[in-house]
Amino acid sequence: MATADQSAAEVSQTKQSALIPEGVTYRLVSVLLMIAAWQVISILVSPKYVPGPWSTFIAVAKHAGSGALLKNFLATIVRMLSSFALSMIVGVTLGTLMGLFRRGERMLDLWVMVGLTVPSLCYVIISFLWLGLNDRAAILAISWTTFPSIAINIWQGVKAIDQRLIDMARVFRASRWRRTVRVVLPQVLPYLMAATRFGLGVVWKVTVLVELLGRSDGIGYMLNYSFQMFNMPDVFAWTLSFTVFMVIIELGILKPLERKLFRWRPEISG
């Protein structure tokens, strides 16, 4: 789909060295090209099945005006953030335990792998059966799907900690607190960042799925509703709004955060 390609093209740009002006030019050009390609595909296939950019933008404006955009976005975001927080807490705790203690690793690694491979649909159905068609079940399902990937990232991060740097800090009489905060934490930070990125990506997808299956508001619900009504411009409109929001998070929050935290890293030149 054109909109999915568009967001993928923008999000996959991982050049950390891109100064803001340079990145904006490239990205702007790619966005415009994508919109052009989208228009072409729409004409070639049929505007009935693949609405073009213009009718999609009109649909978005309609939702914005009616307040539906805000209402459904809010519902989705609340579910997303709660699940993300829960998955991070569980995932980071488990990952840390697995990284620090071999016994913990041996006991938990199997279940983390299982957790990772079970289709999210299973968690969604089981949660709804268990807790009913409500937001508690939604958050459980989303968190359940997400925490294994976070745990794995943190697990690897903790195992990768350089004991030699800790020894250096010990020899200069750094307290345990200082060693943990000033020597261990900065080493785990890149893995936390990766876990966040990954976790958010999974949370996005599963939230929409959960809403489609068992909630009565939110982006996922609206996507499904529009599809059932065969209102293709609306389907595209919700997809586009969703995508744009995700891109704003990536470019407005995650990338600057990453740039700031990892300024010291040597750049890989290819």
Added chain:
Amino acid sequence: MATITIDIISKLFRSRAYPEGLLALDNIRFGVADREFVCLVGPSGCGKSTVLNLIGGLDRNYTGRIEIDSRPLSHDGSHPVRVGYVFQEPRLLPWLTVRKNIYFALESIGVPHSEWRQRTETWLEKVGLAGFADSHPHELSGGMQQRSAIARAFAVDPEILLMDEPFSGLDELTARSMRQQILELWDTTRKTVLFVTHNSFEASYLADRILIMSPRPGRLRQEMKVELPRPRNYESSQLFEFSVQVTRLLTHGGNGM
């Protein structure tokens, strides 16, 4: 007064391969006088780094007694003196600049904030890195990183200086200039130094006294006083002949080495 008195009866490493414990050190007994530069020389695996770890407080697990400045090194977390330690790798925190790395050590060891800037700049200048205080470690060469680590060790104004093969990871030219520089730095501050190496020439050039260790289990085989005059001359034939003697002692009479 920073003297070191070592009386290690035994040091065991326990692991799955050696559950009863592998004897790493056996009756290591020696002293380092105040302001003396002593080199501990031995083949790889003889336990010389282990001795340094024990003195530095990184490893508390041994049978015996270590005293620094006549104060015993306890088997728990505390340590009686300020230790400056230079490892084989620079061990700089990669996300901090050179300056911040030194500040980290100064802060950890308890130097007042007001002294940080001046100490850092003084010592960076002495090791020839005056303009590089705000560079990150990855922007520096291996030799420059190691020099930063040396500046860090001196900046904390340690009572004893422990160095574990600090130049073995460097190319010969850089290592040579570092050896000369370390002697210059030591000459102005006259700290008590225990320097570990497997290089008999390096030991002969640097030390007042050389202690030769035998391979595992590490034992002290021989002690040699280095009577060569200071400042030492890198090209001196006397130095070379002396180092040949050291090498001979290192290789002769070992376990078939």
